[in-house]
Every structure is written in C-alpha cells, then in structure tokens.
Amino acid sequence: MIPSVKNTTFLILIIFGFLFFLFNANILSLNYKNISSPKQIKSIEQKVEINKNSHKSKVEKENVIKDFSYNDYKLQNKEIIITVKKGQTFLSILDDFNFDNKRKFEIINSINKIFDLRELKVNQKINFIINNEEKVKKIIIELSYNTNIEINLGPKIQIEKKQLETFTEINSKEYLITNSLYADGINNKIPNQILIKLIQLFSFDLDFQRDIQKNTKVSVSYEKINVKNKSESSFGDIEYAQIIIKNNTLEYFKFLTDDGFIDYFNREGKNVKKSILKTPLDGARLSSSFGMRKHPISGFNKMHKGIDFAAPKGTPIYAGGNGVIEMAGVNGGYGKYIRIRHNNEYKTAYAHLSSFKKGISKGVRVNQGEVIGYVGSTGRSTGPHLHYEIIYQNKQINPLTLKLPSGKILKGSELERFIKNYKMIYANHLNNLFE
Numbered sequence: 001m002i003p004s005v006k007n008t009t010f011l012i013l014i015i016f017g018f019l020f021f022l023f024n025a026n027i028l029s030l031n032y033k034n035i036s037s038p039k040q041i042k043s044i045e046q047k048v049e050i051n052k053n054s055h056k057s058k059v060e061k062e063n064v065i066k067d068f069s070y071n072d073y074k075l076q077n078k079e080i081i082i083t084v085k086k087g088q089t090f091l092s093i094l095d096d097f098n099f100d101n102k103r104k105f106e107i108i109n110s111i112n113k114i115f116d117l118r119e120l121k122v123n124q125k126i127n128f129i130i131n132n133e134e135k136v137k138k139i140i141i142e143l144s145y146n147t148n149i150e151i152n153l154g155p156k157i158q159i160e161k162k163q164l165e166t167f168t169e170i171n172s173k174e175y176l177i178t179n180s181l182y183a184d185g186i187n188n189k190i191p192n193q194i195l196i197k198l199i200q201l202f203s204f205d206l207d208f209q210r211d212i213q214k215n216t217k218v219s220v221s222y223e224k225i226n227v228k229n230k231s232e233s234s235f236g237d238i239e240y241a242q243i244i245i246k247n248n249t250l251e252y253f254k255f256l257t258d259d260g261f262i263d264y265f266n267r268e269g270k271n272v273k274k275s276i277l278k279t280p281l282d283g284a285r286l287s288s289s290f291g292m293r294k295h296p297i298s299g300f301n302k303m304h305k306g307i308d309f310a311a312p313k314g315t316p317i318y319a320g321g322n323g324v325i326e327m328a329g330v331n332g333g334y335g336k337y338i339r340i341r342h343n344n345e346y347k348t349a350y351a352h353l354s355s356f357k358k359g360i361s362k363g364v365r366v367n368q369g370e371v372i373g374y375v376g377s378t379g380r381s382t383g384p385h386l387h388y389e390i391i392y393q394n395k396q397i398n399p400l401t402l403k404l405p406s407g408k409i410l411k412g413s414e415l416e417r418f419i420k421n422y423k424m425i426y427a428n429h430l431n432n433l434f435e
C-alpha cells in the first residue's frame, strides 16, 4: 500500500508532536534515570532521522549513507539533545543527568577554560552521548553551525574545540517578482540571508519602489555550506545575480580581486556597485568633522551629524550619487537644503546652500557628479560652508569612515582571470537551473 501524502504528513506531525512533548515535559524536569528505556529513545531518534532525510538534498543523502563509522557510533551510543531554554544554566542542565556534585563542577571548570558558559544562548544545542552502561561519556556543545566543543568524560576530562568538516554546494534559483523581491524570494525557498545580500547588491543600481515592476525576472546562484553529519546548513556568498529591468540586464559576478577583496563585477569587469562621493565639491577644506562638538552658534555640546566643508560662496556642489531629489527647499536651521534618495538604503543631504541649480526640484533624477546647487551660509551657519550628510537606513553616518566600494575596473591579467572565472560561474548557474 502506498501511503497518501495526507497520511504521511499526519504521521510526521504526530512524531514531531510527541518529540516536542518528550523534550519539554520529561528530559529537563525529571532525572535522566526515570525517563524511559534506552530502546525507546533510540527508536524515536531513528524516526526523526528518517523524517529529516526525506527533506535533504541529494548530496546530503549520499553523505549520510557513505558514513558507516558514524552510523556504527550512533548504534552503540544513545544521544540526548538538549536545547537551551531561557533562564537555563549549564549547571541546571547537568542536574538532569546522573553526575555527583564534584563531577559537575569538574566539568564546568574545564569547559570554562575555553568557553565561558555564561555565554550559553537560548536555543543552543548540547548533545549528551550516553554509552550502554548508561554513563554520559561525551558532551558536545554546538557553538556555531560548524564549531563544536567536545568534552570527553574519561577518568580525566578532555576538552577540545572542533571545527567540523564542511562542503559547499552551489544552489541556483530563478523567479518572477509578483509581489516583492524579498517576499517572492522567500516563496521560492531562497534563504533569508541570501535575500538580504541580494537586496544589498542590487541597491547600488536599483530603486526598488521605482524600478521593479510585476514579472521582473531575478536569477541567483549562492553557496550553501553543509556540515558533515549535521542537517543544519549555512549560506555563504552570492556567486551570481541577474535582474532584468526594462530590457536592461544587470549582472553581478563574484570575484576575488588581486588585492584580496571579494567584490562583484559585470561582464566587462566593471565593479557594479557605485560609490557615493565622500567629498561632493571641488577644492573644499574639511572644517568640521562628524561627532560631538560645541555648536558654534548655540554654544551647546551637540552631535554633529554630518561633515562641513569650508568653501567660497558659489562653489558648485555635486550630487553624491545617482538618485532622485527627495527635497529641495528651506529646511529650518539647515537653510537651503537638498536631499537625494539613492536607493532603498542610502540618501545624501546638502545644507546651507546659497542657491539651487536651475531645474533642481523634488522628483528630479540626478546623476553622480551633476551640479545640484551652490555653497552658501543660509540657515544656522557662521560662514560659507557645505554641511554634508550621508544617511544610511534613515540615520546619518560618518561619511569619512564609511567603507564604500571603489567602483574598480579590472584590467590586464586580473581581467583575464575574471573572464575565465565568470564564464565558469555562469555555466554552473545555467547547468544548475536547467539540469
């Protein structure tokens, strides 16, 4: 008889439900001895594994089958996995196992030498390996997806930080935007971490509200990092991304540059991230930097949320980056003021202007380097200067320490290496999508 999908789902739900009950109700509140027979726990574990495997990718399945030594190990020992709950200490977790007080403190002291147990986090997993004599012989604390602390409980306690073996695979997805880049990405099973990186990557070229229309196609390849003998995985870099906006195909290829930076370039070897100008005028002198200072007019100590460039009245001011004018007008102490929206995350603002360039008003598109206005001393100002702000996620940040990408163009041997590289990335991407 072939079980129907409905029945299988029901079965899975029951198993998870039971497990949830068991882990919550029993393991933490009762003494380990009283829980249940070893056989029961083992059979539950195996059921869960079967369940998990059915969701795993091809690569992971192969890995589990090949690893005989691990399976042997699992059969000889029993494993209890504790998930740390709010307010729970490591000591209170040890209380549920059959250690005497002296042993408990020996264990805690030895772990504290390499890991501060106060830093144990909610939902962190601790595995207790129990041998067939019902003794805990090993404790494994999972520090991160690929790092464990292993505590071997022999006559002498041995403790070791272990880097787990990982293998990276490339996953590729393609989808049409019907709602939003993010929401449709989630619906197409693209991990959250990758979508956030994708949005950051696109944000230098796109204004999501303006540029993305229904049925915009997005294509992406990214690293999935699997850990040997663990179902958990992590996600690495985006290898390739593509978005087609109004018949204009934007492409981003990951590349490790000669100077050791991972960055993204288009097929021509041009860094696709556009930088925002740190100095949006020529021949200016930095006269006041970002941070706390005594305000020259009010005399109070105040946070200076921009940088000031002293320059003669009438000096042209350039748009810091491509974008749309969000405001151009008088704005309180800022005097004559312009704010440009560059993308979802970045804006720049220009204050104390003497006048605006003709044609500059709300809603107008400007390109990086284009003149938008002229230095002045309007608003609360002691002399002609430009007050310049870079706003990231609606908060002013220090333009001078901002690490913006350089807008590098690859040449010579570096370009040759890049071309070989991107052809491989692209072939892989297509292969993954259409295999």
Ligand SMILES: [Zn+2]
Residues within 6 Å of the ligand: 288, 304, 306, 307, 308, 386, 387, 388
């Ligand atoms: Zn200022």
